[in-house]
Amino acid sequence: MKRDRRFGKRKATKKSAITTKELLTLFNFKLKMRLTITPCNCWPTEIKLHQVSNILEISFDDGSVYQLPCEYLRIYTPSAEAVGHAPGQEILQKGKEDVSIKEIKPVGNYAITPVFSDGHNSGIYTWDFLYKLGAEYPMLWANYLNKLEAAGHKRKESLQN
Numbered sequence: 496m497k498r499d500r501r502f503g504k505r506k507a508t509k510k511s512a513i514t515t516k517e518l519l520t521l522f523n524f525k526l527k528m529r530l531t532i533t534p535c536n537c538w539p540t541e542i543k544l545h546q547v548s549n550i551l552e553i554s555f556d557d558g559s560v561y562q563l564p565c566e567y568l569r570i571y572t573p574s575a576e577a578v579g580h581a582p583g584q585e586i587l588q589k590g591k592e593d594v595s596i597k598e599i600k601p602v603g604n605y606a607i608t609p610v611f612s613d614g615h616n617s618g619i620y621t622w623d624f625l626y627k628l629g630a631e632y633p634m635l636w637a638n639y640l641n642k643l644e645a646a647g648h649k650r651k652e653s654l655q656n
Contacts, residue, residue: 530571530635535626542599542607549595551609553625561629569594569611570639571628572618589648 537555544551549565570588572578578585591613598610606621620628628635643650 530573530624530627532621532623532627535623535630537622537626539622539625544596544599546595551596551599553629555622555626559626559629561625561632563625563628563632565595565609565611566591566593567632567636567639568596568609568620568628569613569615571635572615573620573624574615574618576615576617587642587646587648589643590651592651 535555535557537557537559539553540556541554542551543553545562551563551565551568552560553563554560569591572588576586577588593612594615595612596609597612600608600610600616602608602619606619606624608616608619610616640650
């Protein structure tokens with residue numbers, strides 16, 4: 496095994512096979528819950544909370560409309576409580592299938608802070624962050640499910656559906 500200088504991880508060479516533990520370590524490295532946000536240059540035109548379906552619907556001035564499940568918003572919280580203060584400190588969010596949003600608080604003119612039914616209320620969701628969550632929903636949701644499975648957890652079906 497040789498060290499990959501970019502990531503400090505070991506990678507397989509032709510001379511040796513990679514172990515399952517090392518494979519999971521490399522796999523998990525690509526599925527961190529910390530997201531890189533680039534400016535979308537879009538502003539929300541409407542935000543609707545559908546309380547029965549637990550969906551936050553957000554429309555942007557470029558015509559994009561995203562329907563984001565409360566569970567999805569909760570597991571991708573930008574709060575330091577979940578993502579830590581530096582890369583590698585992320586905490587996998589589990590058991591959030593039945594979470595809902597009780598209140599939405601504005602943060603200046605650039606973000607919102609949802610108050611979730613599990614008491615979490617410290618994530619600041621900027622417009623750019625919400626846009627990314629909407630635009631990349633299929634990939635990010637699949638990454639989360641893969642990360643859960645790799646950690647040996649199984650997602651239960653929501654009681655809400």
